[in-house]
Amino acid sequence: MQSSDIATQSAVTGRAPSASNPWRAVFSVALTASGFCASEFLPVGLLRYISAGLNVTEGVAGVMVTAPGILAALVAPALTVAIGSRDRRAVLLTLGLLLVLSNLLAMLAPNFATLILGRVLFGIGLGGFWAIGAGLGGRLVKEKSAGRATSIVFAGASIGMLVGGSAGALVGDLVGWRAAFGGALALSVLSLAAEFIYLPSLLVEQRIRARDLLELTRTPNGRVGLLAMLLVLAGQFATYTYITPFLSKVSGFDGKAISSALLGYTLIGMLGNFAGGAGAGRNVKSTLAATMLFFLLPVALLPSAGISQPLVLALLAVWGIAYGAMPVSLQMWMVKAAPRSSEGAMALFIANFQVSIALGSFVGGVMVDALGLSNAMYAGSAVGLVGLVLFALLARNVKAVA
Structure with missing residues (x-):
């Protein structure tokens, strides 16, 4: 997850009592975001090592990504309602x-069953x-400092993705993969x-x-946004979950080169974060x-370009941006689609995001085991194309979120 001032609109109602140094509290939340994101993306870089170490196929190992996605999708909206007015601290x-x-546990x-329990x-x-x-963070x-605080929290998330993907693979x-965990x-x-x-104590009003x-779901743009998001992100994770085996087996990169490629993917993705925010500020759709x-163009081209390492790296750069x-961009679209309930929209956004991860990694695993790595790339790009076409045809243009 990445964002900026959008997330401030979904903050819990009310503000925290003043602390001697509230920025330390902000950085503690950012550090926790790093921990969650690092742990979420760690299996992507470790997939082939875990597969070999616990004697399961790479497709089965992908359940490490699928299972948390399903649970997170269920927990996000349920917990938002269930915790009521409990102290958020x-x-x-x-x-x-x-x-x-x-x-x-991981x-x-x-054995693999214990590892999956940890992922649950x-x-x-x-x-x-x-x-x-x-x-x-904004609370x-x-x-006046809410936007900056929220940016710090999501910078922590971006760093966690960097640690979990590239550093984890290295x-x-x-x-060994146990040391990474x-x-x-x-x-x-x-x-x-x-x-x-x-x-500090974080009570709610x-x-x-x-x-x-x-x-x-009650607005046309909300519905089409959720559907397009589901399809495109499912395509993303049907392919990205298995990118390390692809780079190893198809493109012939060694372990260090793969970790460097994932590092570059994540770093350029952080630049894409700012580019997406600036662009969506002018025209969200x-x-x-x-x-x-x-996203879908480089993924569709990777199977045919796989034997050319420079071309593969160039396509990964475009994909990363x-x-x-x-x-x-997705968050800005969703908040604009439901301006009267931005916190509820955020919970549903998170649920849909995690369903997309789970669905994509599961379908990708089936494709990898049944038809091979290259066909998983083709399938992921095809699913993304369906999402793009639906969005282009059905979404109504809106003013960007200020």
Whole structure:
């Protein structure tokens, strides 16, 4: 997840009591976002090592991405309603503890079933964290600093993606996948300690009702946005989940080169984040459609370009920019589609995002095991194309979110 001032619109109602240094609280939430994102994307870089180490196919290993996505999708809207007026500090600490336990189980897992149990705990924590944490940074500081605080939280998320994808793959190549989960465990313990020390009590003035979650589905732009998002992100994760086996087996990159390629993908994606925000500030529909187009084109070309390493890297760069811009553009579209219930829209957005991850990684795994890595790329780009066509034909142009 990446955002900026959009998430401030979905913050929990009310502001936190003043603290001696509220920015420490903001950075503790950002550190937790790093921990969750690193743990979420860690299996992508480690997939082939875990597959070999626990004697499962790469398609089956992809369940490590699918299972948390399903649970996070269920937990995000449910928790938003269920926690009512409970102190958000206590909720966040509980979710942080789940993150610690999930990484501990993954690191020590004697078999694949135990590893999946750890990922189940992770999925619960992930959905809960983003449901209440996405807009929390802006509530911890004075109103005039809300945008900056929210940007810091999502910068933490971007750094977590960087650590989980490229750095995780490098650690897995050098010292093994268990050590990579050990690093994620250390990060999650550090983030839990930071929140315990620096987060103030976070009481609420107004609770979200179940019907607020469905506000987004009552508008034409909300419905088409959710459908296009589901299709395009499913295509994204049907392909990106299996990018390390593709780079290894089809393109012939070694472990260090793969980790470097993933590092570049994530870094250029961070630039795409800013480009997407700037573009969507001028025209949300055109920017969002462009991110979809420049996702599916390089993915569709990768199978035929796979033997040319320079061309593969160039296509990955285009893909990285497009995906970096996509979440910001999507969030701006959703908030504009349901301006009266932005917090409910955020919960549904997160649920749909995680369903897309789960569906994409599952379908991609089936394709990889049945038809091979290249056909998974073709299938992912085809699904993305359907989403782009539907969005281009059915979405109504709107003014950008200010």
